[in-house]
């Protein structure tokens with residue numbers, strides 16, 4: 052999907068919500084465990100109930116890898132279901148990959164060609180040759196970890212290197228990579244006070260923002276400096292939406308949670324114009 056198509060969808064739905072599909076068999080309604088593929092059944096119901104309020108879905112690959120081959124099959128069925136039924140929706144493989152060039156190319160093929168995701172999250176620690184193989188794919192996005200939502204972000208990402216925090220080097224240096232127009236960045240909602248500085252460095256880039264809901268980040272705080280002329284934000288909520296209920300009404304409750312966030316987003320967007 053092109054960036055322009057993503058922007059069009061955001062305008063149409065008046066939403067920049069990304070629903071995280073982090074399925075945990077211990078947390079889904081027990082009646083689903085009788086199904087042939089409980090993870091896919093759960094995802095299908097969540098997607099059907101939330102797609103009108105969300106512009107993107109982000110399965111975190113760990114939640115599928117943890118179940119071995121069955122988990123990978125559930126992931127493949129999920130991405131195929133989205134692409135076939137809701138082709139306007141943007142998809143993110145939250146895989147946090149990162150390795151030397153030839154290995155990075157294989158990761159890129161796995162997520163962009165075999166799985167047909169629109170984007171993949173990548174750790175920047177190994178530098179240019181580990182990122183550019185992903186960027187080489189046309190109409191696909193590489194989402195680099197810049198300033199993550201967790202407490203451990205302060206271990207390295209905010210440390211000063213040559214007079215500025217490491218995360219700022221990630222933003223500035225990666226903008227010089229070949230096909231840098233295919234870059235987006237992860238910035239945690241729990242780091243709202245950093246958005247003003249980040250927008251000075253990457254005013255036009257899309258930012259994937261996890262950390263609202265269960266991790267305590269706040270939508271309004273992020274939007275204060277995070278929005279740009281094209282909205283430029285994808286706000287992710289996983290547990291806060293998909294586990295809104297563990298009963299028969301789990302999908303309906305997920306839909307209501309997504310709708311509440313979409314309404315808040317619409318109000319924010321209305322104030323922009």
Ligand SMILES: O=c1ccn([C@@H]2O[C@H](COP(=O)(O)O)[C@@H](O)[C@H]2O)c(=O)[nH]1
Nearest residue numbers: 111199200201239261265266288289290
């Ligand atoms: O900085 C980061 C990068 C990725 N994540 C991932 O996003 C979701 C958040 O889930 P919630 O249930 O809404 O907290 C999850 O997949 C994380 O691994 C992140 O939280 N922070």
